Amino acid sequence: MKRVLFYSSVKDYKLFKLTGFYVEDVKVLEEAGFSVICTNRYIPFLKFWKYDVAFLYFYKKSLIPALFARLFFKKVIYTGGIDELSKNIVLNKKRRAVFRFFFKINYLFSDSCNIVSKGDFINVIKVLEKFPKMSSSKLSYSPHSINVVDYNFANSFEKENIITTICWMSTISNVKRKGVDKTIHLFKKIKANHKDYKLYLIGSFGEGSDYLKGIIKKEGLEDSVIFTGNIDENYKINLLSRSKYYMQLSIYEGFGIAVIEAMMLNNFVFHTGNGGLQDTIGDGGYLIKDFNEYYDAVMFFDELENEQFIDAKQLEKNKQFVIDNFSRSSRAKYFKNIILD
Known part of the structure; x- marks a missing residue:
């Protein structure tokens, strides 16, 4: 060997x-x-x-x-x-x-x-x-x-009003590259009509998380944004299984492995399509082209919530795309x- x-x-x-x-x-x-x-x-x-x-x-x-x-x-x-x-x-x-x-x-x-x-x-x-x-x-x-077998029990968890994103937060430059600051600003606008939603930020603490905490405090979101720190695979899968939406608003993304994990666990993805996200998401999710205008993304989120459910066929299509590729x-x-x- x-x-x-x-x-x-x-x-x-x-x-x-x-x-x-x-x-x-x-x-x-x-x-x-x-x-x-x-x-x-x-x-x-x-x-x-x-x-x-x-x-x-x-x-x-x-x-x-x-x-x-x-x-x-x-x-x-x-x-x-x-x-x-x-x-x-x-x-x-x-x-x-x-x-x-x-x-x-x-x-x-x-x-x-x-x-x-x-x-x-x-x-x-x-x-x-x-x-x-x-x-x-x-x-x-x-x-x-990913090992798709690990994600086969996704439907055994009931979805909650949770939005997630995953990022190594040891540096400010990385949280900016991953667009986590922009995710917080978008979440603020979403909260206007959906006050019971929580945003989970998954990943290591550091200068990046300190920077984000400053934004969270300024936006008055201290009770709605949760930092998990580093977590093991089982907890991550559990959290993504309960999450409805995943956000990857990266300026550039080398690949985006967390996105395919989220898709396998029936998360609807909001993303920028930058870098490797073109490969990982295909034609699934919602594409945000302009960081300066979140209006369309918020309207789309409202439509998904008002319909009470996200198109199950689209979620299954996204999952099959991950399995195939x-x-x-x-x-x-x-x-x-x-x-x-």
């Missing part, structure tokens, strides 16, 4: 067991038949006798693990969203140039780069096209996945082929 050393630069090792895409990809690799060792340190990559494959998340701090793995002739695989290459992300020219440089260097040391959204794939191709000698042959597309078995087969090739 091949041993996969799974790296991300998370500060807290517990995040490997709490962050959705880490949890899922560990299970994906295990289903593919590999032994997985998670680490947030560089030293394990020097212990070449303990692993066979370096599996690296993101393209900033993974360069040193890649160098160590290459030194010992190990296979190097990269994955994860590449938000910084999107023009929707506000970066000065210097920072964007630095990130492009890091991506190119990491790409050179890789055996394979798994791109998780079509939007990211287009952005990466544009970077590589500027360097004709750099082939794009190491790129391949396979979106994030984002199953764990497909991603496991993808990585099995790459690692054993």
